[in-house]
Amino acid sequence: MTTYQLQGLTALADPTRRAIFELVADRPRPVGELAKELPVSRPAVSQHLKVLKEVGLVTDRAQGNRRVYAANPDGLAELRAYLDHFWDQALASFRDIVEQTPEDQP
């Protein structure tokens, strides 16, 4: 778990890529529609979608002339599992901190 790649986190770190993911999570959309709602060019959107697809955060399917992208719950599940794991650890170590006040040491 520690040596995990967690490429999904890296993918969602970019604001534009996160915006794209949020748009397709709202509802599946073709590339052109995504580019219209974003301040970047259409090739940029294509490149971002390629990254999101590689890490399993989106899926695509041909629909006539267009290619419709949708959010993939599987990719999100991996990130949720990662955060949930450290949630428990963080809570435990944080509790240790609180119980051990700074005046404790001699």
Added chain:
Amino acid sequence: MTTYQLQGLTALADPTRRAIFELVADRPRPVGELAKELPVSRPAVSQHLKVLKEVGLVTDRAQGNRRVYAANPDGLAELRAYLDHFWDQALASFRDIVEQTPEDQP
């Protein structure tokens, strides 16, 4: 929610920073101990800790000569909330995709 900064995601995107966070989530540690377990220099660790602290993922407290860093559950909670929100949306839109098979269009 969409215009959120989500700096925590950006912070955890870097592998070294993620490793640091995982170490302090396991148990609170001083800077030197973190540097010993990582393939980067101590100043690099300090810089990463500064970022993690700014986005609220870790807290620090002076302990004698050392400075002990611990994971902060509040920062993690924000990320969890973000992913959970899009989890529902992704599930819904993904269900639409599945129900509407590619052979549907005329």
Added chain:
DNA sequence: GCTTACGGTAAGTGACTACTTACCAATTAC
């Protein structure tokens, strides 16, 4: 007092990456 340990900061550098324009392939419409 002086020395040692610990850690934050400054400055500089190399690598990565998000973006652009240009080009090409494939499907639809006529």
Added chain:
DNA sequence: GTAATTGGTAAGTAGTCACTTACCGTAAGC
């Protein structure tokens, strides 16, 4: 058939960022 729409890819570039070494402040030990 040709023209138009859609979108993926190539090549090049500018900005960001993770890292290093060097330096300085502060607390503990003698």
